Amino acid sequence: MERWDVVVVGGGPAGAAAALAARRTGASVLVVDRAAFPRDKVCGDGVAPEALDVLAGLGVDAGELTAGYPPVPRLALRSPGGAAVERATARPSHVVPRTVLDARLLGAARAAGARFRRHAVRRVQADPDGVTVDGVLRAGVLVGADGAESVVRRALGLATNRPDRLAVAIRGYAPSPPGQGLTQVLVTTEQRWPAYAWSFPVGDGRANVGYGELVSGGATRATLVEGLHRLLPGVAPEGLRAHRLPLSTGRPRLPDGRVLLAGDAASLVNPLTGEGIFYAVLSGALAGAAAGAGAGAGARYRGLVRRRLAGHLRSSRLASELSRWPALMDAAVRAAAADQRVFDDLVALGLADGRLAARTLAAAVARLAVRS
Numbered sequence: 280m281e282r283w284d285v286v287v288v289g290g291g292p293a294g295a296a297a298a299l300a301a302r303r304t305g306a307s308v309l310v311v312d313r314a315a316f317p318r319d320k321v322c323g324d325g326v327a328p329e330a331l332d333v334l335a336g337l338g339v340d341a342g343e344l345t346a347g348y349p350p351v352p353r354l355a356l357r358s359p360g361g362a363a364v365e366r367a368t369a370r371p372s373h374v375v376p377r378t379v380l381d382a383r384l385l386g387a388a389r390a391a392g393a394r395f396r397r398h399a400v401r402r403v404q405a406d407p408d409g410v411t412v413d414g415v416l417r418a419g420v421l422v423g424a425d426g427a428e429s430v431v432r433r434a435l436g437l438a439t440n441r442p443d444r445l446a447v448a449i450r451g452y453a454p455s456p457p458g459q460g461l462t463q464v465l466v467t468t469e470q471r472w473p474a475y476a477w478s479f480p481v482g483d484g485r486a487n488v489g490y491g492e493l494v495s496g497g498a499t500r501a502t503l504v505e506g507l508h509r510l511l512p513g514v515a516p517e518g519l520r521a522h523r524l525p526l527s528t529g530r531p532r533l534p535d536g537r538v539l540l541a542g543d544a545a546s547l548v549n550p551l552t553g554e555g556i557f558y559a560v561l562s563g564a565l566a567g568a569a570a571g572a573g574a575g576a577g578a579r580y581r582g583l584v585r586r587r588l589a590g591h592l593r594s595s596r597l598a599s600e601l602s603r604w605p606a607l608m609d610a611a612v613r614a615a616a617a618d619q620r621v622f623d624d625l626v627a628l629g630l631a632d633g634r635l636a637a638r639t640l641a642a643a644v645a646r647l648a649v650r651s
Contacts, residue, residue, distance in 0.1 A: 283309045285570045286410070286418035287393075288400050288431050290316060291377075292330075292556055293542030293563035294424035295384035298393040299337040300567025301422075309416070310388060312425075313399035317382035321450050321522035323553070324377060324487045325351075325463060325479050328370040329631035330557040333564055339387045344380070345373040349482040353462040354626060356612055359469040359605035364616035365462065369623050372463065372630070374479045374487060380556075400425070403434035405538050407574065420570040422539045424563055427523045429544035437532055439525060440546055441495075446524040446553060448491030449503040451516030453478075455486040465552075466510045469605050471496055476510035488516050491524065491553055526550040527558075529596030533584060535577035539566040550599035552629040561587065561632070587632070594635035598628060607647060614642035 284306035287294045291312075298308045331341040350371035357363045389395055403421065404411045410421040423431025427439075439445065456464075459480055467475040474492035481487060490507035492498050500521060508514065525546040533540060541547070542559035549558065562584065569580035602608050615622035621642050627633025 280415060280417050282417045283307050284419045286412060286416055287422045287424055289424035289426060290385045290395065291320060291381050291424065292384055293559035295388045296337060296560040296563030297422045297424055297541055297567035298388040299391055300564045301570050302391045302393055304571045306570060308393040310393055310395045311398040311400060315397055316385050317378045320377035320381060321520045322377045323477055323479055323489060324374045326373045326375055327557050327630040328372060330560050333560045337564055344383050345375055348373050348375045349461060351461045351463055351480060355462050355464045357466045358609040358612035359467045359472055360609040362609045362612040364612050364622060366619060366622045368626050374481050400430050403431055405536055410537050419573055420537045420576045422541055422566045423544045424541045425544055427525050427543045432540055432544050435534055435538060443493060443495040444526045444528055445494045446491050446526055447494055447498050447521055448489050448524060448553060449507060449519050449521045450489035451519040452485050453488045453514045453516040455480050455484055468510055471506060472605055473602060474506060476507055478511055488514050524548045524553050527592055527595060529592045531584065533581045537574060537576055539576060539580050541566045549629060550595055551602060554630050557631050590634055591632040595628060598635050607643060610647035611643040613646045618642060
């Protein structure tokens, strides 16, 4: 049986970040994934600058990672009631197709000394001394970074999210709408709320377009396609595929012991926006750093996540609950249109690790009172 210090299940952003972080401790690392890379992944493809910051700390050159995909410096948001704001963000994002991004990240992990093998994991058995994978691999610590349908999470006996904390989105690529330029566009609506559509410019004449809503609302492929065309009229997407998003509840399920969960497998998806790449690379990096603790890796990892994300996760959970009232969303967007600081707070909360700032909440309440 092969023995490795760390086995990472899943070669996406969370898994690659975990491998990079573990290699920086000198650990032997094997990444396994059922797919060969490059491969597509259903996603909005938006990469926030804070995600690039995390990766830079692991030795990944942001310029090389995003090469060929220009900075996207603006974001436009339309609220359920039709309020709108478009502003420059504090720092630009990038839109890099996951076919490209994931292959580049996994390549960086391999360049750092991690090994990769195509393998579909079916059984994970943990004991006090290590973790056995399918009877053929033995790991000191295993990192489950295998996405929303995580085999590793199921092996730990952890169920998926409840339908009201589980979203489903459909995504394709279409010619960029006229006049969009390098602006990320988010459009919400009162119909089937909470739900939204997006159009993110790739920079090559195409846009990543999609629509998502909660599973608890009775989402079907037909309702997803209808929602996409209703909110983004005139789009002609190709390659539409759907994907489930286990939204953060504010308290990620992080078990003790030698098996860690990162990214979507840990339900680390922003409940406001469905953003997951920042959470993936950050949680993967923290998991890889904690892996050296062996039997204490779970407790170590939980502590790192708590220190880094607890305040943000509480804020995003509260904000997602407040956003269930469309009128409050309208007021928040009007406040963002009036004040760049409020806009920046909302962007940081929805795309990175920002907090629900008192000034933002106060500004939204004030706008709500004026409207009333």
